[in-house]
Amino acid sequence: MLQSVEPDKAKLTKADRTRARLIEVAKRLYQEHGSDHVTVRRIAAAAKIEAGSIYYHFRSREEIMRAVLESGVYGARDEVMQAIAETGPDSSPLQRLRAALAAHLKYTLREHFSSRLRAIRRLPKRLRDRHMQQEREYAAIFANLLSEAEKRGLLRDGFDLSVVRMLMLGALTWTAEWYDPEGPMTPDDVTDELMAMLTTGVFRPADQAGARTSRSALMSGPEAVVRGR
Amino acid sequence: MLQSVEPDKAKLTKADRTRARLIEVAKRLYQEHGSDHVTVRRIAAAAKIEAGSIYYHFRSREEIMRAVLESGVYGARDEVMQAIAETGPDSSPLQRLRAALAAHLKYTLREHFSSRLRAIRRLPKRLRDRHMQQEREYAAIFANLLSEAEKRGLLRDGFDLSVVRMLMLGALTWTAEWYDPEGPMTPDDVTDELMAMLTTGVFRPADQAGARTSRSALMSGPEAVVRGR
DNA sequence: AACAATACCGAACATCTGTTAGAATTCGAC
DNA sequence: GTCGAATTCTAACAGATGTTCGGTATTGTT
Numbered sequence: 343m344l345q346s347v348e349p350d351k352a353k354l355t356k357a358d359r360t361r362a363r364l365i366e367v368a369k370r371l372y373q374e375h376g377s378d379h380v381t382v383r384r385i386a387a388a389a390k391i392e393a394g395s396i397y398y399h400f401r402s403r404e405e406i407m408r409a410v411l412e413s414g415v416y417g418a419r420d421e422v423m424q425a426i427a428e429t430g431p432d433s434s435p436l437q438r439l440r441a442a443l444a445a446h447l448k449y450t451l452r453e454h455f456s457s458r459l460r461a462i463r464r465l466p467k468r469l470r471d472r473h474m475q476q477e478r479e480y481a482a483i484f485a486n487l488l489s490e491a492e493k494r495g496l497l498r499d500g501f502d503l504s505v506v507r508m509l510m511l512g513a514l515t516w517t518a519e520w521y522d523p524e525g526p527m528t529p530d531d532v533t534d535e536l537m538a539m540l541t542t543g544v545f546r547p548a549d550q551a552g553a554r555t556s557r558s559a560l561m562s563g564p565e566a567v568v569r570g571r
Numbered sequence: 572m573l574q575s576v577e578p579d580k581a582k583l584t585k586a587d588r589t590r591a592r593l594i595e596v597a598k599r600l601y602q603e604h605g606s607d608h609v610t611v612r613r614i615a616a617a618a619k620i621e622a623g624s625i626y627y628h629f630r631s632r633e634e635i636m637r638a639v640l641e642s643g644v645y646g647a648r649d650e651v652m653q654a655i656a657e658t659g660p661d662s663s664p665l666q667r668l669r670a671a672l673a674a675h676l677k678y679t680l681r682e683h684f685s686s687r688l689r690a691i692r693r694l695p696k697r698l699r700d701r702h703m704q705q706e707r708e709y710a711a712i713f714a715n716l717l718s719e720a721e722k723r724g725l726l727r728d729g730f731d732l733s734v735v736r737m738l739m740l741g742a743l744t745w746t747a748e749w750y751d752p753e754g755p756m757t758p759d760d761v762t763d764e765l766m767a768m769l770t771t772g773v774f775r776p777a778d779q780a781g782a783r784t785s786r787s788a789l790m791s792g793p794e795a796v797v798r799g800r
Numbered sequence: 801a802a803c804a805a806t807a808c809c810g811a812a813c814a815t816c817t818g819t820t821a822g823a824a825t826t827c828g829a830c
Numbered sequence: 831g832t833c834g835a836a837t838t839c840t841a842a843c844a845g846a847t848g849t850t851c852g853g854t855a856t857t858g859t860t
Contacts (some may be wrong), residue, residue: 356827357837378607382818394820395838403818436774496775505756505764506773512745513738520737527734535734543772544735545665546725585857586807611848623850624808632848 361399364389369410373454377407408469415476418449423482435491436537442487444533448515451529454518484511510536590628590638593618598639602683606636637698644705647678651712662711665766671716673762680758683747703800713740739765 365388371380382403386393399405425429425445426438433441488503497503517532596618600609611632615622629635654674655667660668694702714775717732746761 344585355836360837376606381816383816385599392839393818394840397819399838452679491774496777497773498771501767501773502756502764505761506768508746508749509742509761509765512748513742516745518619519735519741525729532734532738535731538730539735539738539769540773542727543732544693544726544769546727547771584806589807610846612846621809622848623810626849627807 357399360389360391363483364391364396364399364406365409365413368406369413369453372410382406404466404469408473412476414453415473415480418446418454419480419483421445421449422480426483426487435487435494435496439484439487439491440537442484443510443514443536444530444547446484446511447517447529447533450515450518451521451523462475481507481511498571509541586628589618589620593620593625593628593635594638594642597635598642598682601636601639611635620681633695633698637702640702641705641762643682644702644709646682647675648712650674651709655712655716664716664723664725666721668713668716669762669766671713672673672739672743672765673759675713675740676746676758676762679744679747680752710736710740731746739769 364385368380368385371385371388382396383393385406386396396406400409422442422445425441429437429441472531484507485504488497488507490504491497513536514533517529521527521532593614597609597614600614602618603675611625612622614635615625625635628721649768651671658670675734695720713736714733717736720726721732724793742765743762750756750758750761
């Protein structure tokens with residue numbers, strides 16, 4: 343959050359604390375019930391405050407939900423960057439990427455962030471732009487990891503890295519829709535599975551030309567598939 | 572829908588038609604505005620009907636939204652199976668899989684199905700169970716394609732096919748959150764990109780052991796990565 | 801043309817919605 | 831402890847919400 347960037351003003355005023363509490367409570371309610379049925383009065387009740395008092399902290403109901411989204415992106419960013427840092431200074435780009443993806447997945451599962459997409463599209467556009475900007479910054483973390491890997495020659499040629507990144511993150515983000523915490527797989531297992539897919543591929547290299555449509559796919563070795571366009 | 576399963580009763584009664592119109596209108600509203608702000612009265616107005624009349628066709632507001640979800644799954648299923656059928660009887664499992672994924676993506680983008688996830692979690696559980704069952708049937712299409720490919724030895728060993736399927740579909744479904752129709756890529760391009768990722772992998776095969784954590788990854792050739800556990 | 805079933809209307813209901821504004825309380829600095 | 835500012839409460843508003851129900855129009859069949 344902003345405080346971590348500027349912690350010199352340690353004056354944690356009371357309004358700051360209840361504002362934070364409201365955001366946290368609202369987030370929880372969004373997760374439990376859908377964003378339908380999450381009303382200003384319910385948020386207030388869950389935060390042990392009166393409904394009218396909320397408007398001392400937020401201009402409107404939509405401002406609350408924007409703050410919730412913001413805290414979600416910032417929270418994910420912090421945990422992902424921390425995970426990257428924990429791989430140490432000698433880590434390879436792929437190690438860092440794996441750490442980042444694992445952190446992203448864990449955060450997504452924990453906060454169960456269906457909330458994120460739920461709202462984005464139909465926010466007042468001023469607020470939406472701001473949120474999209476924050477999302478872009480978050481995505482940039484992964485974009486950097488990928489282009490770093492590319493510079494070191496760790497990636498195959500011919501891929502559109504931004505599409506790769508979106509598909510990667512999408513695969514993990516969507517996990518929140520099917521993942522069963524009671525099941526045998528840990529979130530790290532899922533991340534490893536994805537990394538394995540991205541490493542060797544899922545399909546056997548034998549007769550791949552048939553599975554693609556309009557691309558010219560010819561090769562020297564059995565693996566060197568040249569991807570045109 | 573059920574009619575396609577049992578078309579002998581061709582009696583398209585008037586109630587059936589307005590019910591269908593209501594579902595279509597509701598779906599459109601869910602897409603345009605969030606599922607917040609989509610009220611019974613707005614659905615009624617958009618369908619040129621009075622609000623009270625809706626309750627002749629649906630028991631409650633949530634029943635409408637369940638019907639919308641149902642029509643979404645069934646619509647996707649129909650288009651995906653049609654796409655599979657169009658690959659012809661001599662197509663390879665990978666060709667069929669590609670066709671299925673492409674159809675899934677196109678449908679997802681067209682209907683912009685954020686709606687799908689938005690609601691699932693907080694439906695009354697009786698309705699939710701029914702919907703989850705429908706989703707399972709839909710997922711089974713892709714599960715079958717994958718296991719068919721596996722039986723023919725087209726897949727690498729060591730992957731959990733259900734996880735692979737979820738990640739695949741998740742990557743594509745999430746596309747609705749970032750895809751820009753004005754951009755240079757067609758939906759088929761995105762599908763091809765994914766297929767390419769699943770074919771050759773994104774990472775170079777050289778030093779993959781470092782990017783994985785607890786897995787023993789050793790091999791005979793440069794590509795034959797044995798994935799333990 | 802008559803009739804019964806079907807499909808829709810229209811008004812009313814109780815409740816809930818986001819939001820406002822002034823009064824009442826609590827807080828932090830002196 | 832006092833005072834002014836920061837924070838919360840209380841009460842009310844105007845309107846929207848899902849749903850019900852008795853009546854009315856429309857439909858398809860004989």
